[in-house]
Amino acid sequence: MSRQLLQRCSKKHLVIHMDINKTIIQVDQAGGRTTDDVLNSNVAANTFGLVDPTDNQWRPLYCAADAPVVLPDAHSGPIMSYEAYIDRLHCAPPGMQELPKAERDAIWKSVSNLRRQATRKFTFPGEVGESYAPLVNLQRQHLKHSDGQHIIPAFFHMINTLSELNLRFTLIFRTFGSDLNTVLQEWRSFVLGTHACKPSGPVLQELKESYIEPLSGSFFRQGDDVYICYGPHVSLSSHLKSDFEEKDPVKVLEHLQQVPGCTSAHKTSFSDLKDHLVEYFARSKNIGGLVDYYPSWAQAAEHRTGGKVFPISQNDPSYYFVFFDDNIFIGDEHSIVDIREADGAKSIVGVEVERKYCVPVNAFRAIVDKEYFVSELCACLKLQDSEL
Known part of the structure; x- marks a missing residue:
C-alpha cells in the first residue's frame, strides 16, 4: 500500500528534512x-x-x-510516559525569559542535565524502569553496525524505496550537533556501495555514477532574524563567543564570513529559504546538510520560535515537504521545528496542519520496524494531497 501511494507522488518534488540525533543515529x-x-x-x-x-x-x-492494560480502579491523573513525567518535573522556572542571557543559559543547562540524567538510567538495576531493560537489548539487536556505521537501517530502507520508484527528492540532514560530517561520510559509503546497507534503484545508481560531495551550511539565529553561512559542517556556536549579541546585520555578516570553511554568508528570510534551500542543494545532486543554531533554541527555553527553521507553502504546486525529528511535539510550543508559512512568515501551530508536514519520530519504533519511515512519510503525503 505504501509503495502504491508513493508511486502517485511523482508529479511533485519531495523535500525531506531529516534530523540526525536520536532520529537516524542513536548517539x-x-x-x-x-x-x-x-x-x-x-x-x-x-x-x-x-x-x-x-x-x-x-x-x-x-x-x-x-498489550492494552486494565487501569487500577483508584487511578487518577493523566497517563504519561516516564520521559514526559521527567520533563514536567524538571522545567524552566517562571520568569526565566526575562533574565540576562548568561543566567538563562546556566538555568537551561541545569534543567537539560537533570532530564538527561534521569532518562539515561531508566532501566538500570534499582531504577523505576528496571523491568523494561529487555527493550534496550532489543534495540541493540537491531543496531548491529559495522565499525563507523551508525545510521539505522529503516532510514536507508526509505531512501531505497524512493529510489526504486524513481521518485525525485531533496534530502537535507539537520542537526544542532557536530555530527553532520560523520553522517555525510556514512551517506557516501552507502551510495558508493561500501556500507552494510546496500543502495538500490535508479536514483541512487545515478548518484553513484556521478557522485558529488553534499553541500552544507550553518544557521545563525536571533529571534526571527535568520542568517545562513554556506560551507561549514559545524554549529556557528563553536566559532561565536557565548555572549555574542550583535544585532547589526553588517557586523553579524562580518563575523560569519570569518568562520572557517565559509564560502558565503547572507541574511535570509523564511520566504527566501523555501526555494533557495532546494536550489542550493541541487548543486550537490539534491543532498546536503544544515547545522542549526542551538543557542537560539536554548535561550527560548526550547520553544519552537527559536528552533529549526522550516518554511513551507501549504498546497504548494511543486513540492511536498516533510520534517522528521524526535523532538517534534505536534501542537506544542516546545516543538523543536519552527514551521512557518513562507509567504508572510506566520508561525504554523495546530495539530491538523502540523501533522501534514512534521513527523514526531519515535526512535524506538524506528529502530525495531524497518518500514517505520516509509509509513510515516506516506501518512504525511496523504494529508498534504487529498488526491493520493
Missing part, C-alpha cells in the same frame, strides 16, 4: 549522550504510567510493546 552529541543513554531514553519515552498521589512518584503501567 546525541549535541546533548552529550552515549548510545546506551539514548537507548534507555527511547524506552523511557515508550513506557507509560501514572503519578502515585501518595508520594508524587511515577509508577509504570505498560510499554508500547505491551
Whole structure:
C-alpha cells in the first residue's frame, strides 16, 4: 500500500528534512549522550504510567510493546510516559525569559542535565524502569553496525524505496550537533556501495555514477532574524563567543564570513529559504546538510520560535515537504521545528496542519520496524494531497 501511494507522488518534488540525533543515529552529541543513554531514553519515552498521589512518584503501567492494560480502579491523573513525567518535573522556572542571557543559559543547562540524567538510567538495576531493560537489548539487536556505521537501517530502507520508484527528492540532514560530517561520510559509503546497507534503484545508481560531495551550511539565529553561512559542517556556536549579541546585520555578516570553511554568508528570510534551500542543494545532486543554531533554541527555553527553521507553502504546486525529528511535539510550543508559512512568515501551530508536514519520530519504533519511515512519510503525503 505504501509503495502504491508513493508511486502517485511523482508529479511533485519531495523535500525531506531529516534530523540526525536520536532520529537516524542513536548517539546525541549535541546533548552529550552515549548510545546506551539514548537507548534507555527511547524506552523511557515508550513506557507509560501514572503519578502515585501518595508520594508524587511515577509508577509504570505498560510499554508500547505491551498489550492494552486494565487501569487500577483508584487511578487518577493523566497517563504519561516516564520521559514526559521527567520533563514536567524538571522545567524552566517562571520568569526565566526575562533574565540576562548568561543566567538563562546556566538555568537551561541545569534543567537539560537533570532530564538527561534521569532518562539515561531508566532501566538500570534499582531504577523505576528496571523491568523494561529487555527493550534496550532489543534495540541493540537491531543496531548491529559495522565499525563507523551508525545510521539505522529503516532510514536507508526509505531512501531505497524512493529510489526504486524513481521518485525525485531533496534530502537535507539537520542537526544542532557536530555530527553532520560523520553522517555525510556514512551517506557516501552507502551510495558508493561500501556500507552494510546496500543502495538500490535508479536514483541512487545515478548518484553513484556521478557522485558529488553534499553541500552544507550553518544557521545563525536571533529571534526571527535568520542568517545562513554556506560551507561549514559545524554549529556557528563553536566559532561565536557565548555572549555574542550583535544585532547589526553588517557586523553579524562580518563575523560569519570569518568562520572557517565559509564560502558565503547572507541574511535570509523564511520566504527566501523555501526555494533557495532546494536550489542550493541541487548543486550537490539534491543532498546536503544544515547545522542549526542551538543557542537560539536554548535561550527560548526550547520553544519552537527559536528552533529549526522550516518554511513551507501549504498546497504548494511543486513540492511536498516533510520534517522528521524526535523532538517534534505536534501542537506544542516546545516543538523543536519552527514551521512557518513562507509567504508572510506566520508561525504554523495546530495539530491538523502540523501533522501534514512534521513527523514526531519515535526512535524506538524506528529502530525495531524497518518500514517505520516509509509509513510515516506516506501518512504525511496523504494529508498534504487529498488526491493520493
